[in-house]
Amino acid sequence: MKTTRTVLQPAVAHESGLVPKDPDLGVNWWDACSETLLIGLLAFMPFALGVVRPWSELVVHSLTAVLATIIALRLLVNPLRSFAWSWTYLPIALFLLLAACHLIPLPNGVLASLSASTVDAKSTLLEPAYLGDTGSTALTFYAHGTARALRLLLVPITLFVVTINLVQRPEQLKRLLAAIAVIGGAVTALALAQTLSGTTDIYWSLPMPGGAVARSGPFVNRGHFAQFTNLSIGASIGLLLIMFRESQAERWPTKHFGKNRNFESWVTWLIGTAIVAEVVAVALSLSRGGAVALLVALVSTVVLLSLLGNAGRRGPLLAGLLLAAFGAAIYFGYDAMYHRFTVDSGGTPYGERERILRDSINLFQQYPALGTGFGTFQFVFPMVDSATLGLVATHAENEYAQILVETGVVGLVIVVAFMAMIGRHFIANIRSTFPLAASAYGLGFGLIAAAVHSFTDFGQHFPAIGGLSAVLCGLLVSLSRMRRQASPARTATPARVAPSGGVRRLRISTGMAAMLALAVAMGMTLPAAEAARRADAHWAKVTELEQVLAADAWNSGTEADFATLIAEAAAASDLQPGDVTYRYGLNAHRWRAVTRLHEAYSEPYMAYARRIVDELHQVRKLCPTFGAPVSLAGQIEAFVLGDPAGPDHVRLGYKLAPTDAAVCFASGRLEVREGQWESSLANFQRAVKIEGRLLQEAINQYLEVAERPDLALALVNDDPEQLMFLAARFDKAPVPESDEPPARPELARQARDRAFALYKIRCASPGPTANDLAALADMLQERGDSAAAIIEYRRALALAFTQVEWRFNLAKCLAAAGRNAEALREIESCLRQRPGWAEAEKLAERLKAVVGEVQ
Numbered sequence: 001m002k003t004t005r006t007v008l009q010p011a012v013a014h015e016s017g018l019v020p021k022d023p024d025l026g027v028n029w030w031d032a033c034s035e036t037l038l039i040g041l042l043a044f045m046p047f048a049l050g051v052v053r054p055w056s057e058l059v060v061h062s063l064t065a066v067l068a069t070i071i072a073l074r075l076l077v078n079p080l081r082s083f084a085w086s087w088t089y090l091p092i093a094l095f096l097l098l099a100a101c102h103l104i105p106l107p108n109g110v111l112a113s114l115s116a117s118t119v120d121a122k123s124t125l126l127e128p129a130y131l132g133d134t135g136s137t138a139l140t141f142y143a144h145g146t147a148r149a150l151r152l153l154l155v156p157i158t159l160f161v162v163t164i165n166l167v168q169r170p171e172q173l174k175r176l177l178a179a180i181a182v183i184g185g186a187v188t189a190l191a192l193a194q195t196l197s198g199t200t201d202i203y204w205s206l207p208m209p210g211g212a213v214a215r216s217g218p219f220v221n222r223g224h225f226a227q228f229t230n231l232s233i234g235a236s237i238g239l240l241l242i243m244f245r246e247s248q249a250e251r252w253p254t255k256h257f258g259k260n261r262n263f264e265s266w267v268t269w270l271i272g273t274a275i276v277a278e279v280v281a282v283a284l285s286l287s288r289g290g291a292v293a294l295l296v297a298l299v300s301t302v303v304l305l306s307l308l309g310n311a312g313r314r315g316p317l318l319a320g321l322l323l324a325a326f327g328a329a330i331y332f333g334y335d336a337m338y339h340r341f342t343v344d345s346g347g348t349p350y351g352e353r354e355r356i357l358r359d360s361i362n363l364f365q366q367y368p369a370l371g372t373g374f375g376t377f378q379f380v381f382p383m384v385d386s387a388t389l390g391l392v393a394t395h396a397e398n399e400y401a402q403i404l405v406e407t408g409v410v411g412l413v414i415v416v417a418f419m420a421m422i423g424r425h426f427i428a429n430i431r432s433t434f435p436l437a438a439s440a441y442g443l444g445f446g447l448i449a450a451a452v453h454s455f456t457d458f459g460q461h462f463p464a465i466g467g468l469s470a471v472l473c474g475l476l477v478s479l480s481r482m483r484r485q486a487s488p489a490r491t492a493t494p495a496r497v498a499p500s501g502g503v504r505r506l507r508i509s510t511g512m513a514a515m516l517a518l519a520v521a522m523g524m525t526l527p528a529a530e531a532a533r534r535a536d537a538h539w540a541k542v543t544e545l546e547q548v549l550a551a552d553a554w555n556s557g558t559e560a561d562f563a564t565l566i567a568e569a570a571a572a573s574d575l576q577p578g579d580v581t582y583r584y585g586l587n588a589h590r591w592r593a594v595t596r597l598h599e600a601y602s603e604p605y606m607a608y609a610r611r612i613v614d615e616l617h618q619v620r621k622l623c624p625t626f627g628a629p630v631s632l633a634g635q636i637e638a639f640v641l642g643d644p645a646g647p648d649h650v651r652l653g654y655k656l657a658p659t660d661a662a663v664c665f666a667s668g669r670l671e672v673r674e675g676q677w678e679s680s681l682a683n684f685q686r687a688v689k690i691e692g693r694l695l696q697e698a699i700n701q702y703l704e705v706a707e708r709p710d711l712a713l714a715l716v717n718d719d720p721e722q723l724m725f726l727a728a729r730f731d732k733a734p735v736p737e738s739d740e741p742p743a744r745p746e747l748a749r750q751a752r753d754r755a756f757a758l759y760k761i762r763c764a765s766p767g768p769t770a771n772d773l774a775a776l777a778d779m780l781q782e783r784g785d786s787a788a789a790i791i792e793y794r795r796a797l798a799l800a801f802t803q804v805e806w807r808f809n810l811a812k813c814l815a816a817a818g819r820n821a822e823a824l825r826e827i828e829s830c831l832r833q834r835p836g837w838a839e840a841e842k843l844a845e846r847l848k849a850v851v852g853e854v855q
Helices: 002-008 011-015 030-049 054-076 089-101 108-114 116-125 127-131 142-164 170-197 223-245 252-257 264-284 288-308 315-342 352-366 375-381 399-430 435-452 461-487 501-549 559-575 581-597 603-621 625-640 646-656 660-676 677-690 693-706 709-715 721-734 743-762 770-782 784-800 803-814 820-833 838-854
Strands: none
Touching: 002 089, 030 054, 030 142, 030 170, 030 461, 054 142, 054 461, 054 501, 089 142, 089 399, 108 116, 127 264, 142 461, 142 501, 170 264, 170 435, 170 461, 223 264, 223 288, 223 435, 223 461, 264 288, 288 435, 288 709, 352 375, 352 399, 375 399, 375 646, 399 435, 399 461, 435 461, 461 803, 501 559, 501 581, 559 581, 581 603, 581 625, 603 625, 625 646, 625 660, 646 660, 660 677, 660 693, 677 693, 677 709, 709 721, 709 743, 721 743, 721 770, 743 770, 770 784, 770 803, 784 803, 803 838, 820 838
């Protein structure tokens, strides 16, 4: 009987004193190793920048595969252990099956019955008459993206299953909650140190994008930091509630506020302080979504603690702590958060998030049932993207909308079903009197915050956040299992305690097979993860060399530079043959090398052009909605090979990728050739807004190809610096015979007048720059308004007093206004800064003579 009881009474029953402790279920090597590895993984992921690079993904995949293997072997070597089954596995298995089915090629007839719009779209985009028709295709529009997303999804799924099967005793639950609390506290400490120091570098060594202040610890994205921290706060609250519940019989005022506080008391104070610091850090991170999610989770938790009152007599104490933490967040972060919500858009403006959501719904309506393919959003969304700000959306900024686009209604229903099951575990636990169940309030806090924040962010896509969410979900399920096993009704029912040996063996063998399958699946991802890491290392070299060559508009690159560029791009593409970004980038660099190193329209030039066009069309087969390769192929066809299909391919590329600067520019160039001036201007403006360095190339199209300087002027209509540059070009350029009124001298005058008006507006606005003030002063001086120029020069020099050229111009204006003594003082200041300046010395001598005559 002892064996039977041991098999079916988990260790939590022993810990609660309901049944004797059995050494077979105590702490052993397998448990210790699994816990250590799980905690190490949870610590590694946030500090590896949230796992956003292939090298860190490889580490996470490797550790997760080892962890799953250990749990599977534990089932194999210890027949007294049984696999922890849960109905929550069902939606997970269904979602995995759905994502995997997206990759399976199906006959077009079968696929049409599942998603007719997918077949129609692929038939149109892949041009069967041009690229060939295989007769079968998969649901996904981008197989490589789907495979990668599926590989990443296995990480949180494995952590969820491992957590349920690992955490079966109270001390395991408390250790894991404590570890998460410590990790969250360390991340928060780093974020607060960054905020206080004002650094713009993560770890004071890795620059933040755009030179922004690093407020988000090891995370690049402030929203991801807030989401991770809110989950960590949940673990801290859960641990604190367990400690409160366990010490309920003691006199807590004396224990926690008296002079003779013990170690547990100090730990309690430390956890409470950490919670307050984490709430403040979320506010100071300036994540609007994180702040709203924190507020919703806090209010929900306080209300539940107040209504149910089953968290022990310390429930009100915790509610008070949470309210105090929120008060501290308001005190320290109110001004910054108020400015963030009302003035500063930062990151992705909420108006843009609303637009992305609307466009995502439009895309979903085209593929409602099964979606476009798991992990394809970045490559299908541009088809419907209505952005005008030059922002490129790689995610939907809304997890639910992205699931809807990628997996359709079926995928969203599965996800909602899983969330409902987890919610059921949460409600059952907070309604129970089981001592450990009080921790469910904290777990629920973190998961509620994550669920709310997911309406405005995509943090769950990254293993650091998705993995932690999975662990918290797993702890809720484990808590339910411990609660049920510890219930008196369960222990007093022999019929439920002793299943037949056949049933027990079936459970063990089936569970072992499931866990081994998960371990094998994780192991099978390792070669792909390693290939991705190596490919990324090669592409990093490509990116570095790209930046050097692009700085000079690709004019200074040597043959060796282009050979290195192409070799590294080819290595990346060979390692990841299904990655359209690498394949397209390789052929784009090949074309740059051809145009740079070979004479136009020579025999080698034309041969390379044909070969590159063929390669680009092969890239289209990998992802038919990727607009860049079809656009580049169309450019070569239209402008080099004279292929009549070229213009149509350029237009198709623009339709698929209107947020790609190069694609927009190609479309504008084609429209210049066809004389469609209005649409060409709109496309050039869009291209320049996305990538400013294309401005000069667009201007050249109007000045040198189309001979339409008026359109060049319209292109830079709102940029005073470019207007002045264009006016100078109008002055120097010869007037062609075909030039019609308005003539270039007239356009130069219009450009200067427009620039003058824009500088006046800038300088009248709050906080003008010194350069703007000096530019306005220069133009006033040219127009003979010395009095106004003097005022603007003095304003400019007040901001940049070392600018000797501006001071010299100020002196000339003062002299022109007859204020010779002031002019002489300014010239003497110039000569002190730049001794021996001939022009200044000459003016100084003249002014001294004039001032001497007056005296």
